Amino acid sequence: MQSISEALGLALALVVSGDPDLFEIVRLSLYVSLSATLIACAAGLPLGALLATTRFRGRGAVLVIVNALMGLPPVVVGLFVYLYLSRSGPLGFLGLLYTPTAMIIAQTLLITPIVIALSRQVLEDLNTEYAEQFRSFALSRTQRIQALVWDGRYALLTVALAGFGRAVAEVGAVIIVGGNIDHLTRVMTTAIALETSKGELALALALGVVLMALALAVNTLVYSVRATATRAAYA
Amino acid sequence: MRDMLGYLGTDTKAGLSAFGLRYAVGSKTLIDGLTLHVPDHGIHCLIGPNGAGKSLTLRLLHGLLTADSGDVRWRGEGLSATDRRSQAMVFQKPVLLRRSVAANVDFVLKARRSADPAFRDALLKRVGLAGRNRQPARLLSGGEQQRLALARALAIRPRALFLDEPTASLDPNSARLIEDILCEERHHGTLCILVTHDIGQARRLADSVAFVAKGRIAEHSSTDTFFRAPASKDARAYLSDHLIL
Numbered sequence: 098m099q100s101i102s103e104a105l106g107l108a109l110a111l112v113v114s115g116d117p118d119l120f121e122i123v124r125l126s127l128y129v130s131l132s133a134t135l136i137a138c139a140a141g142l143p144l145g146a147l148l149a150t151t152r153f154r155g156r157g158a159v160l161v162i163v164n165a166l167m168g169l170p171p172v173v174v175g176l177f178v179y180l181y182l183s184r185s186g187p188l189g190f191l192g193l194l195y196t197p198t199a200m201i202i203a204q205t206l207l208i209t210p211i212v213i214a215l216s217r218q219v220l221e222d223l224n225t226e227y228a229e230q231f232r233s234f235a236l237s238r239t240q241r242i243q244a245l246v247w248d249g250r251y252a253l254l255t256v257a258l259a260g261f262g263r264a265v266a267e268v269g270a271v272i273i274v275g276g277n278i279d280h281l282t283r284v285m286t287t288a289i290a291l292e293t294s295k296g297e298l299a300l301a302l303a304l305g306v307v308l309m310a311l312a313l314a315v316n317t318l319v320y321s322v323r324a325t326a327t328r329a330a331y332a
Numbered sequence: 333m334r335d336m337l338g339y340l341g342t343d344t345k346a347g348l349s350a351f352g353l354r355y356a357v358g359s360k361t362l363i364d365g366l367t368l369h370v371p372d373h374g375i376h377c378l379i380g381p382n383g384a385g386k387s388l389t390l391r392l393l394h395g396l397l398t399a400d401s402g403d404v405r406w407r408g409e410g411l412s413a414t415d416r417r418s419q420a421m422v423f424q425k426p427v428l429l430r431r432s433v434a435a436n437v438d439f440v441l442k443a444r445r446s447a448d449p450a451f452r453d454a455l456l457k458r459v460g461l462a463g464r465n466r467q468p469a470r471l472l473s474g475g476e477q478q479r480l481a482l483a484r485a486l487a488i489r490p491r492a493l494f495l496d497e498p499t500a501s502l503d504p505n506s507a508r509l510i511e512d513i514l515c516e517e518r519h520h521g522t523l524c525i526l527v528t529h530d531i532g533q534a535r536r537l538a539d540s541v542a543f544v545a546k547g548r549i550a551e552h553s554s555t556d557t558f559f560r561a562p563a564s565k566d567a568r569a570y571l572s573d574h575l576i577l
Contacts, residue, residue: 230427232396234488235416240443248430329468 107299108306119300123307126284129197130265133204137264138257140205141212146242148213149220163217166210171203175273178203182274195276200284203270208260215256220245223252251326258319265311346407347371348492348523353392353402355547363388363399364547370540372407372491375514375524377534377555380544381570386527387424387496389544393525394421394494406492417444420485421494426477433472433480434465440487455483460509475506482510492523499533511537531571535559543567 111119148159180186182194182202193199223245231241246253268286275282277291285304292301347370355363363385370376378386391397393404395411406415429436437452456462459479464472469480478498485493495514499507514524514537528534534541535555542552545566551558562568 227427227429229396229423233394233419233421234440234443235413236443244429244439 101298104298104302108302111299111303112306116303119303119307121280122283122285122288122304125197125282126265126286129200129271129284130204130261132201133208133264134257134261136201136205137209137212137260141209141260142216142246142253142256143242145213145216146220146246148217149224150238150242150245160214160217163210163214167214169207169210171207171267171269171271172273174207175203175270178206178270178274194274195278195282197275197282199274200271200282203274204264204267207267207270208264211263212256212260215259216249216253219249219252219256223249251322254322255319258315262312262315266308347373348393348525349403349405349408350389350393351403351405353389353399353404355388355392355397355399362547363392366392366402366544366548368393368542368549368552370523370525370542372523373518373521374539375518375526375537376540376542377538378525378527378542378544379529379531379534379570380550380566384544385547386544388547390421390494390496390525390527394419394492396421415491418488418491419494420488420490420492422478422481422485422496422498424497424500426481428469428472428477428480431469432465433461433467433469436469436480437484437487440484444488452487455486456480458486458513459483475502478502479506479509482513486513486517490522492525493517495524495526497527497529499528499530507533531559543570545570 148156148163178199179194181188182191182199183189184194193202224241227241227245227248231244236244266286268290271282271284272287272290275284275287277283277287283291285308289301289304289308292298292304349369351367353363353366354361366385366389368389378389380386388397392399395404395416404411406412409415429439431439433456434449434452437455438447438449441447441452453462453465456465459482461472461476461480461483464476469477472480482498493514499510502510511533514526517524518539526534526537538555540552541555541558543550543558543562543564543566545564550566551562551564553563558567559571562571
């Protein structure tokens with residue numbers, strides 16, 4: 098077991114030297130989480146827009162369920178995906194278990210409710226403001242949704258970044274469906290868990306530093322986007 | 333009650349008519365058997381005290397709200413989708429898209445599949461916003477925002493234009509510009525229905541005045557007649573509390 102200061106020094110050396118193992122893990126993490134975020138946004142934003150602009154029987158129940166799903170425990174999602182993708186599961190024939198694809202599926206399931214719920218809230222607030230004007234222009238539903246999504250683009254970008262933040266920091270689901278296999282499915286969070294359990298704190302800390310830097314970068318980006326939008330009166 | 337239906341004897345099949353409109357929220361009846369007819373051109377004002385139902389009436393006439401009972405007709409027929417698309421409304425508080433000045437007008441033009449930058453620029457010039465195309469709409473002053481909202485409404489070349497206190501809390505120059513544009517629209521044969529608390533504005537602009545009280549049209553007559561000799565007790569009481577310019 099290394100001391101904290103020793104481990105931190107080694108960690109910084111790994112980051113600064115561009116250690117190939119470290120950056121392979123970082124690359125895979127970004128690939129998995131960005132893919133999951135893109136898919137979740139492609140599916141979640143239209144659903145959020147639909148929920149924001151449509152009134153139907155049972156809508157309240159749907160909203161409660163979507164909001165509840167925001168708090169899905171990652172290990173439960175991982176278990177659910179594992180059961181479907183395992184050899185004896187209904188999708189076992191696809192051979193996806195312990196692949197990055199399985200990890201993308203798990204993270205997508207985890208963050209799609211977040212994207213739906215937050216985008217619904219953003220677009221519903223905007224729709225409340227625009228609704229009467231849109232009715233006056235006799236716009237079709239498609240025209241209304243397009244306008245809402247475009248005008249809410251900065252807030253929706255924040256939603257996407259929130260989803261990405263949740264995905265990239267998640268460990269429970271990806272470790273179950275990815276297996277934490279070296280050079281194949283090892284991502285930052287699973288590597289941190291493994292290295293810590295082995296007492297190899299340098300790599301764990303180095304990955305922690307990268308993860309923290311990513312979190313900082315995402316938050317800075319969110320802040321900048323919001324500030325730019327506000328300055329330009331688009332928020 | 334004077335000329336409640338068929339203002340000045342005009343043909344009810346040649347304009348916008350409302351027959352026995354009722355609108356309630358919960359157990360409270362806000363519009364109570366409102367009947368009104370205006371020709372398909374000219375400027376016609378709805379005036380009355382706060383809470384009388386003027387803005388609700390405007391929304392019912394425009395089709396933003398559906399009456400619990402009664403009927404709105406345009407040239408003798410029920411409001412069709414085409415009729416609705418040839419109407420526009422300017423709200424008291426302009427609702428502008430989070431886009432540039434030009435993009436706000438372009439949005440309406442594109443929605444009508446008639447994108448035309450030259451027409452858009454002409455409209456912006458008409459409302460005194462020439463050269464402001466790229467400016468974010470929500471950074472305009474209150475008067476400029478209202479003028480942009482008017483330009484956007486005019487972009488659909490409306491047959492009927494509904495205006496809910498469009499000059500409320502605007503500076504005199506902006507108010508004057510909007511009034512001038514309404515006069516031009518009257519000249520072009522557009523029907524303008526204007527809710528206003530500004531008695532002077534009603535006198536300057538209106539061809540007829542409908543006085544709304546307690547969710548009904550208490551009186552509807554020519555502007556001159558209305559201000560010279562209001563027939564209803566409510567209108568007399570309302571006017572006696574105003575400084576007539």
